[in-house]
Amino acid sequence: MTIAVIYKWAPDAQEASVDTAGRVDFSRAKAQISDYDAVAIQVGRQLADATGQGLVGLTVSGPAGGQPAATKAALARGLDSVLVLADDGLDRLGPSAAASLLAGLVGQLDEVGLVLAGDSSIDVGARMTPALLAGQLGWACLTDVERLDGSASQWSAQRTQPWGVETLSLTGPAVVALSPTAAPLKAPGMKDILAAGKKPVRLVGLAELGLTEPAAGQLKATAHLTGPSRQGVVIDVSDPDAAAQALVAALGQAGLLIEGRA
Amino acid sequence: MTVSYVLAAGQAQVGDLVQAARLVSDQVVALVVGPEAVAQRVAQAGLDQTLWLGEPGPLALEAFAPALAEIVRARPGHIWATRRPADRVLLGAAAAAIEAALVVGPTEVTAQDGLTLVTAPVNGGLALSTVAFTGPVALLMDGGAAPDGPAGAVQPVSGPTASIQLVESQPSVGQTVDLTAATRVVGIGGGLKAASDLPLIEDLAQALGAAVGCSRPVAEGLGWLPKDRYIGLSGAHIAPQLYIAVAISGQLQHMAGCRQADTIVAINTDPAAPIMAQADYVLAGDLYQLAPALTRALAG
Incomplete structure (x- = not known):
């Protein structure tokens, strides 16, 4: 075998x-x-x-x-x-x-x-x-x-x-x-x-x-894959704690955090 | 009259498959493997037919592959299934029976002049391509929700089975993480200096109520996290509400796994890193300062 x-x-x-x-x-x-x-x-x-x-x-x-x-x-x-x-x-x-x-x-x-x-x-x-x-x-x-x-x-x-x-x-x-x-x-x-x-x-x-190459579909078009458009908000990090607070506030405002946080 | 088969193996979360199949077929037939309750739930999708292969008993779901192949061979059509292991095996058998072409993760499927046009990611998500097929296509995609329409008829059918038996099933003792189901994910990349620094990221994830993922080198090269945590081309493809990418440069291959996140936060010392141009919030700084600061801010 x-x-x-x-x-x-x-x-x-x-x-x-x-x-x-x-x-x-x-x-x-x-x-x-x-x-x-x-x-x-x-x-x-x-x-x-x-x-x-x-x-x-x-x-x-x-x-x-x-x-x-x-x-x-x-x-x-x-x-x-x-x-x-x-x-x-x-x-x-x-x-x-x-x-x-x-x-x-x-x-x-x-x-x-x-x-x-x-x-x-x-x-x-x-x-x-x-x-x-x-x-x-x-x-x-x-x-x-x-x-x-x-x-x-x-x-x-x-x-x-x-x-x-x-x-x-x-x-x-x-x-x-x-x-x-x-x-x-x-x-x-x-x-x-x-x-x-x-x-x-x-x-x-x-x-x-005695094999032949199996048929494939016909390529019609190619394109880049894209995701959702992005905001690109830059947060100043010169003070790490202030930067963290700013991010948490923004995420909280957007409803992205667990309820009760930020 | 064209037909599409929707495979359901052990679960009824096939709403999106049924919806997509209807767009390109005159008839949609469900082929259900698993308990009768699953077949009854699938039948609520308002299908033309729901064929149920009977109670599996000791047989594994994959054992029904020959039966599905026989049904599809008798009347070829498109075949739709989810990405779960048993579904993949059943789809493989049915697709091979009718020499159907395979497409993974279609984003659009249309019928036009006798052709089926399928747009889908290629090479795990590097790019998109649109391909025209003259014959049946086997499509693998996320299933969506379980249908909740009015009850429909379930028709029992039988067929040959393979000799695969489930001998034992033991609940997991270790922590398994399904990144694809997480609402929030923190990903860590090559900027982490040592495995002993991982608690910095785990603390942040805990404060955030998030799962921890990583870039490929962290899981497959360094082995600091299990391989099921790797987000990217050949790893998990996630779509959480929030993804915080920490010290991840954001090469195309990583972004293929996370670009569908609703909101992306990028933390990286390199302001020119590719991820900075693909994020909603950009923090060009050191993870060793920012991750603890974020944890504190969330706790406060």
Whole structure:
């Protein structure tokens, strides 16, 4: 049996810029394996070791995701091997298209019973790819999981909801999205990085898998996101206590404080 | 005749979903997973149909994903759901069943010449885009209030389920904070010199009756606060009545999480920090002087 981890070689949206027309530019942002994905790989490593299974990484990417820098970065986190679908035009896929192609990659594996994922991607941030992938595969799915134990087809998951901590059991193949707190992050050491260069990498293209890029909607317009207009009232801080009093008075007048204060 | 499905998993707060769905569909059908009382409450939204998947018993809400996929596959349409974990899983199954495109947090959805035009934030809130879709769309957004109209009919249905069981549920012992539900929030950023200085901010928040949030580095880099306190692009998106940003520079990525606050107060030593141009009240000073002063002023 094999455990798979989906990951993404993607730039952090924190490093993107937005032009005056609202177009998001990732050209100066450096691609990486996100902490979210690193946690998923780490949990996968622990489960694979505990259950004697292999651990394979799956990703869909533009050509850069198939480059050694990308595959080594993923493998150094603890994967045994990677299967990379890298092709032109697969750089900026939405979650639906990515999930559809990832399902095609899962279909390439023998006897995979568990697919792990991070909580979110760092570029799109929709938190939906695991659920869509499970839908594509017809598998069970849980998200926000903080602890996962089990064997080949029986898993026990724990997660925190607003009302408390839930323990759930899953039977059969499943996709599980892990919370960032599911494992402490450990940076790869020199030994991990050197070993990564010797691990198997399988690169495939759309044509080889008989897949086509899923259709997306047609972009009609972009714009800046704006919030409510702001007053921009500057409060003199030369006397901190007077400044604080002035602010509290203004907030109180606007009805923004708890009744009885200011 | 076009149809929209509104998913309700374990709770009936779907008023905004129903309202938005009506604008682009001839029929709105609710698919309810959870206790019958939830289905009855959802049915008060004046829907064309309320389909209820039956009492869940020991099954987790996510176990009903195959049943929802089967219903939607039989008659494709737009699918609407909230951002809660179970709703996301159910939406994923239903959307995958009909190859629906996914949009998160739409601000406007309209139907025009056979197309569905959806305006929504992209990349977690960096910018807005408007996209035209020819087929069904799966939309993830805040649900709004529970409907309170006259009672409506609830139609029980059944379908295949996944093997996911709720084994145990224990009430939280630690303090969990839902920043998105807070009326007032104090956010702390990289200007705080040490974790041991956090009480300055906690005292201010307590005096204000506010929740404490933070910028990403404070939670994910420094680890001074739990990750659920991070406000920003991939963190919490808050819309409180009052947000006091303390020693936060106000980069685009942080503002994506707080720009919907009714009133923003910025406290920062740098008068040129981006947040100063995006605030209602601007205090260009030192948090170590201003935060205690504010706490005193609120107490007085």
